[in-house]
Amino acid sequence: METHVLIIGGGIAGLSLAWQLAPAFPVIVVEAEETLAYHTSSRSARQMQPSYGPAPIQELTHRSIALVEQISAGLSSPILMPRLMMTLGTEAQVQALVDTHTSLTALDHAQTMHRSPDLRPETFEAAALDETAREVDVPALLDFYRREAVAAGAVVLTGHAVTEVEAAGTGFTATAGGQKFTARIVVNAAGAWADDVARMAGARPRGLRPYRRSVAIVPTQFPVDPAGPMVEPADESFYYRPDGGHLLISPCESVLAEPGDAQVVEADIAQLIQRIDAVTTLGITGVVRAWTGLRTQPADGLPVVGMDADVPNFFWLAGQSGYGIQTSAALATMAAQLVTGTLPDEDSALAASLSPQRAGLN
Template sequence: MIYDFLVIGGGIAGASAAYELAADASVLLLEAEDTTGYHATGRSAALFTRNYGCPIVMQINATSAHFFQSPPLGFCETPLVTTRGCLTVASGGLEGELDALLARSEPSDSVCRIAPQNALEMAPFLRSERVADAVFEAGVSDIDVAALHLGFINGAKARGAIIATKHRVLSVLREDRVWRVNTASESFSTACIVNAAGAWADKVGAMVGARSIGLVPKRRTAIIVKAPAGLDCAALPSIDFAGTAAYLKPDAGRIMASPGDATPSEPYDAWPDDMDIAVLVDWIERETKIKVARIEHSWAGLRSFVADEAPVVGFDPDVPDFFWLAGQGGYGIMMAPVLAKLTAELCTATVGAHSKAFAQSLAPERTTQLYGGDQ
């Protein structure tokens, strides 16, 4: 059989693309691991906010909001998002760091300055001497990533897509306008490849002779610690710290913490570095009143970026019938509904007027100027 589309990668990008493509085409999704969503998707901070990322990412996030609030009928059994709110605090001398966040406020997505005392009431474990100013963004929500990913996987299957795990792509050949994609146990034929391989996307591109898009996987570390006694985690907002990439977030009655690190890495099954964890624990105890007696869980994930930190979505300019869906950074969960629909529109030449602006901004051609990638 020659599939219309073969999607490489079963994370949120590949799963959502398979879901949209399968509405009108035959689709095969190949995942290298035992389960889909094993890498970056399964290790996400799981927050939705319009005010995150570069301008084009924020536009995509805003457009995705409707899907999260009103998913297709039968897509999931429970809500995909739950209101959380995000508190950003600034220590003395860093108050100006909040101005850019305040400037992004819109009537439909209010961001407002609040008194330090109000911030301390929201998060009583913060140190009062470290909170000189604060901003609260009410529209930030928790995303049920597992439900979102499963909705795309099950929806793709219901539309006829084949989802095949334990199929790591080893080589790719093209003959007579047909791609032959080879794994250790089988070979598959397709008219078009969709490269949604996450941190491995440039590796897949190299298999077909495409120029590198300059993709850089970056490791991010997270830990779970016990919440202070008596703290109502259900009412706690996510907390960002101005001047740093660090953040705290409630997680099932505990506290998740990340330094927001972005350490360049080769693609691999990421694990946390002991020194990164030690530095994070020290930071927590200096910036808050939380005493870390024990780390209940730790992990790391890879977030992959190109130079301008916008995703790469579109057909390769030199390799026919090879489509990039990569470089989604730490925003892939939020952008998935829009990027999947854009992928389907581009792959089937049905791009609407609203999507054209996104498509031009995300096209793979731009990475040649950004990165100057070689064959």
């Protein structure tokens, strides 16, 4: 099959870029698994939190929330809802957070208890509140990206693992699912496998490493307020939030792993339940289900986005770590502008901070 852009990876990165590029070029997305977004993109906490992450991530998150609000407004039911984020700590910790993040406001002890009456009052002094944080319906967002891409002419193939990529003339030939493809541009949106795909194409790996993180859905003895905030301590050692009448909880572990189908370590969830029972009066009574995904990032923790300087027309869209959902719409927009050479001048510093050529990637 012949195309202009071959996107390797059918997670949120690959599908969002297909949404942006398909109106301009023939695009084929090839996904190794039989199901799109089988790996990290279907295993997130579905949160978009502007106060989370380094400055480039915060900027991309603000922009993505605005874009997803527009997307949501055009759909039959909303896919973005308020899910305030509350960070608990000492008064000094909260002041330090509020001083460094413009989207945070300080709550004193009484205000925090009012927002979240299930907290054990002796476990914190104050909280920082991010009222701009949102919860997003990720399956609906993924489906929007896929549908729009296909409506604009993109072809999305599952069960097509890319096993070979070779530079050929001004483009590439690739083999996926036993089929041959030729493309002018190859996009590496392969998540935890991005460095493997780079090696296949003759590009230098950028030190992208997958770290596992788990989430569980747990029932509670006392009812969970469905409109309650997401809550974490200042050291970010766990979080919980309401989820369909239960609690969604995470131990926030970050453990180096191999690319693959990440599996839950049950002891992590058991310890987490004890920790959450120590800070709330909700009383966790079991585990409905739990899952683990891989957050992939390079040494400096920022995504790797842009053309590879040494392998012409090999484009990186990888390393989104724990921010791939909350940045997807704006990151795909910027990636498409980089592919088409239409990046606005005012975004050149932001793009440079994510460039595959930046120092310290190996």
